[in-house]
Amino acid sequence: MISYVSCHDDMCLVDRLRASIPNITDDEVMRLDMLAQTAVFTSQGIPFMLSGEEMLRDKKVCTIATTLPTQSMR
Secondary structure, eight states, X not given: OEEOSOOSSSOOHHHHHHHHSTTOOHHHHHHXXXXXXXXXXXXXXXXXXXXXXXXXXXXXXXXXXXXXXXXXXX
């Protein structure tokens, strides 16, 4: 079993939090992200984390990564 809260398809966790919770603050996003990652790394199975997710990476709510400019993928 692979445990994860987001992957490379669709929105990143940060984007999903911002889209689903109106007026969420940066502090709340950080706390919810840490809570979600804690659940992933303490649950059974193999943890999977999208690269950059530990640094609150987002796609600026762009759901298709191939349409992003190259500099935003770094």
